[in-house]
Amino acid sequence: MKQAHAGAQAISRRSFLRLAGLGGAIYVSGLSGWSSAAAPPGGANEDFFxxxxxxxxxxFEGAPNPDAHGTLQKAVAAVNSLEQVPDFIVFTGDLTHTTDDPQERRQRLREFKDIAAGLKVKNVHFMPGEHDASLDHGEAYQEFFGKTHYSFAHKGVNFIVIDNVSDPTGAIGETQLAWLADELRQLPPQARIVVFTHRPLFDLYPQWDWATRDGAxxxxxxxxHANVTVFYGHIHQEHHHMTGHIAHHAAKSLIFPLPAPGSQPKRTPxxxxxxxPYRGLGYRQVAAEAAKPMDYQLTELPVLKG
Incomplete structure (x- = not known):
């Protein structure tokens, strides 16, 4: 299992290359220009992860994961075994696999919630994926987890959860965009902002539904805002992209990996x-530095310890 460390200084390009040469996978997204004098509300400026x-x-059942009924529990156990306790945990969507049966949908959400309750860290944030919410506009999801979009602050960082799945067309929608604009108006230009969403906000590969209709x-x-980073899921693989100064990072899945965008004719697992076993599956540890410029250090970890 790889470890991520948040130090007092930003990691240099030379250090990054040394670490990468050791076989690790450590990614750094620099956020420059933050001033402690303009720190947003939500806590002290401290390192955290x-x-x-x-x-x-x-x-989900069947190929390609013969342990579909056990992988989530193994991931919970792996997170619980971390020596350093994370400040919080976030699930970026597709908590459950889609079903046309409303009762079965609720049963899966209930079972997922029970398993997630086994996490030692009780500060856990959830958001829906299209498998959870697109067939009923998030009705069942909200019965178990509440709002599909919201914001919170932690140690001087502003976190914004965007719902781009409850609309079956894959849109955020004008009402939520107006809410987002209002949230951002309350923050200074140099505020540190992290966005969580399920689908990518940019057009990664629309042919495979890897986009948000009004994400632009x-x-x-x-x-x-000068300091924005986006973390998302949906594509079941690690991926990094820039839109201007905004870094977008995709996380691996905990059920099956998907191919690189456009690398094969169909989007089959x-x-x-x-x-x-479990190759391509994992979770991500994100370390946040309060140093200037602010950095996020990302480490992908396997479901099972190596």
């Missing part, structure tokens, strides 16, 4: 490898 889990698809409007609103 959180865990991102995504695309658990509870209720959200990105345009966010561009007015990658096969299970008996020689390397």
């Amino acid at each position: 959180f865990i991102q889990l995504s695309d658990t698809h509870w209720g 409007k959200a990105v345009e609103l966010l561009q007015a 990658l096969p299970w490898d008996d020689a390397y």
Whole structure:
């Protein structure tokens, strides 16, 4: 299991290359220009880290994951075994696998919530994926987890959760965009902002539904702020992209990996490898530095310890 460390100084390009040469996977997204004099509300400017889990698809059965009923529990155990306790945990959507049966949908959400309750860290944030919410506009999801979009602050960082899945067309919608604009108006231009969403806000590969229909409007609103980073799921693989100065980072899935965008004719899951079980599955540890310029250090960790 790899470790991520938040130090007092930003990691240099030379240090990054040394770490990468050791076989690690450590990614750094620099956020420059933040001033402690303009720190937003929400706590002191302290280093911290959180865990991102995504695309658990509870209720999925069959190939390519023969351990579909056990992988989520193994991920919970892996997170619980971390020596350093994270400040919080966030699930970036597709908590459950889609079903046309409203009763079965609620049963899966209930079972997922019960398993997630086994996390030692009780500060856990949830958001829906299209598998949870698109068939009923998030009605069942809200019965178990509350609002589908919201904001919170932690140690001087402003976190914004955007729902781009409850609308079955894959849009954020004008009402939520107006809410986002109002949230951002309350923050100074140098505020430190982290956005969580399920689908990518940019057009990664629309042919595979890897986009948000009006995501460009959200990105345009966010561009007015200097320090913005987006974490998302949906594509079941690690991916990094820039829209101007905004860094977008995708997380691996906890059920099955998907191919690189456009690398094969169809968006079919990658096969299970008996020689390397759980390959391509994992979760992410994100360490946040309060140093100037502010950095996020990302480390992808496997479901099972190596």
